[in-house]
Amino acid sequence: MTDLAPLPLSVLDIMPVDVESTPSGVLRATLEQARYVEELGFTRYWIAEHHNSPNIASSSPTVTAAAVGGATTRLRVGTGGVMLPNHAPFVVAEQFGTLSALYPGRVDLGVGRTPPHDPGVARALRVDALALDFEQQFAELLGFLRADFPAGHPLQKVAANPPLTGKPSLWVLGSSENGARMAAHRGLPFAHAHHFSPQNSVAALRTYHREFRPSEYLSSPYSIIAAGVTVADTDEEARFRNVPAALALLKSLTGPPEPFPTPEQAAAHPWTAEEAAWRDQFLAPQVAGGPDRVRAQLADLLERTGAEELMVVSMVTDPAARRRSITGLRELFGSAPLPQGLAL
Structure with missing residues (x-):
């Protein structure tokens, strides 16, 4: 088979913790992985946000x-x-300004709208779900990033520091x-969460491309599709590596979250028929397998969604x-240097 057409590759790190690791070890592994994907010519490395999850x-x-x-x-x-x-837009703007001052021209701010599902976490974060207006929060964040609140606005004289230079590299994240x-x-x-909302991927990305309006930030649409991808030597090995996540999530539906089991522990779990059906449903939308299987799955996904x-x-x-999975993915896209993608 031929290589996939070159396109920018990036990583979203959720940073899972298993029974044989610690948060400190996972953080160190994150830094090592980031250095490695940079060597391979990847474009960006993003970190997810999760709370009250020991795994x-x-x-x-x-x-x-x-x-x-x-x-x-x-x-x-x-x-x-x-x-x-979960956050005050002013604080987010100052954090982003700080990152941009440290690493000029290298920082992306991906913003999502999902509030905490756990009432205890919402209370701890001081989130009032009834008072939320995401569009208003987003507009306020953009006002701080651009320092351009209109005259008479109650926040006109409040400035986020350090201030940004240039246009903010602001991304809308979504699952619908x-x-x-x-x-x-x-x-x-726009970045779409195919990894947990695969049923909406095609419709969401087609809507984005169809309804895009050029702006001072972007003259043409640019989208990311975030997908669960595991490249292994064989299809069986890829499945073996992904079953622990299925078991960890399944257990969290009926009890407190626990660190991920090892692949051996997940394989030895006495799966009931109902649990096995749930596991298979969880694994089905993932792009996982040996090189040939992953190549075919990615070619289909990218063609259907038109993601850049x-x-x-x-x-x-x-x-x-x-x-090994990241190396295998890079090899699927050929030996030609990959374009570096969007840098707003």
Whole structure:
């Protein structure tokens, strides 16, 4: 088979923690992985946001993005994303300004709208779900980033420091047509969460491209599709590596989250028929397998969605297996240098 057509490749790191690792070890592995994907010519490295999850170490995306920026020299670093309902737009603007001052021209701010599902987490974050208006929050964030609140606005004299230089590299994250439409109408780049919302991918990205309106930020649409991708020597090995995530999520539906099991522990789990059906449903939309299978799946996904960039998500906890997967993915796209993608 021929190689896939070159396009920008990036990483979204969820930073899963298994029974044989610690958050500290996972953070160190994140920095090592970021350096490695930079060597391979990847475009950007984003950190997710999760709270109250002992099996996920990505609770502070801006702090971790700062560490990734310090460990690399060319890679764009950012958040995938900052869930805006959890944060004051002013604080987000100042954090982003700080990152941009540290790493000029290398920082992306990916913003999502998902509030906490856990009432306890919402209380701890001081989130009032009834008072949320994402569009208003987003407009306020943009006002701080651009320092251009209109005359008479109550925040006109409040400035985020350090200030940004140039245009903000602001991304709308989404899992449905709502986020796609918001990004399109504002003329901003859009990143779609195919890894947990595959049923909406085609509709969301088609809506984004169809309804895009050129802006001072972007003259033509630019989209990322974030997909769970695992490249292994065989289809069986890829499945073996991904089953622990399925088991960890299944257990969290009926009890408190626990660190991911090892692949051996997940394979030895006494799966009931109902659990096995749920596991298979969870694994079905993932792009996983040997090189030939992944090549075919990616070619189909990229053709159907028209995404301009592929961002890979992995719930594989073993750093060596992740590195092999990233290397395999890079090889699927040929030996030609990859374009570096969008840099707003």
